[in-house]
Amino acid sequence: MSRPLDQLEATIAARKAAGDGESSYTAKLLVAGVEKIGSKITEEAAEVVEAAGEPGEEGRQHTIAEAGDVLYHLMVLLAARDIALSEVEQELARRFGMSGLEEKASRGK
């Protein structure tokens, strides 16, 4: 059984190939384009941050749900730009062993 993110990537690719913006939310977003997908990410990002500030188990579960929305919309954005999840994973792997503070300092920040 593949990982949920891999399964989601395959589903999004299939929706993109079908190109039917009527019956699928994903296809509708892809037809609308990067600007619309980006605005959904901004909206969902604000919602996950708000949820993370809510107390207790309810807030924790709300944060999980909102994080799912962010990840889904980010995956749709990657598909819109023909970027594979594996490419993002490679970028993250490239950063292993590199301190975030050192990387920041190397940019003069």
Ligand SMILES: N=c1c2ncn([C@@H]3O[C@H](COP(=O)(O)OP(=O)(O)OP(=O)(O)O)[C@@H](O)[C@H]3O)c2ncn1[C@@H]1O[C@H](COP(=O)(O)O)[C@@H](O)[C@H]1O
């Ligand atoms: N993981 C998701 C997923 N997460 C969130 N969403 C949708 O993202 C939308 C965002 O939430 P909002 O509350 O902002 O919705 P909204 O106000 O209707 O959105 P807008 O009109 O503002 O765009 C909701 O409609 C959710 O249903 C998702 N839609 C689809 N998926 C996955 O994609 C698959 C394919 O979905 P379809 O493309 O719709 O067939 C599904 O089986 C899921 O696995």
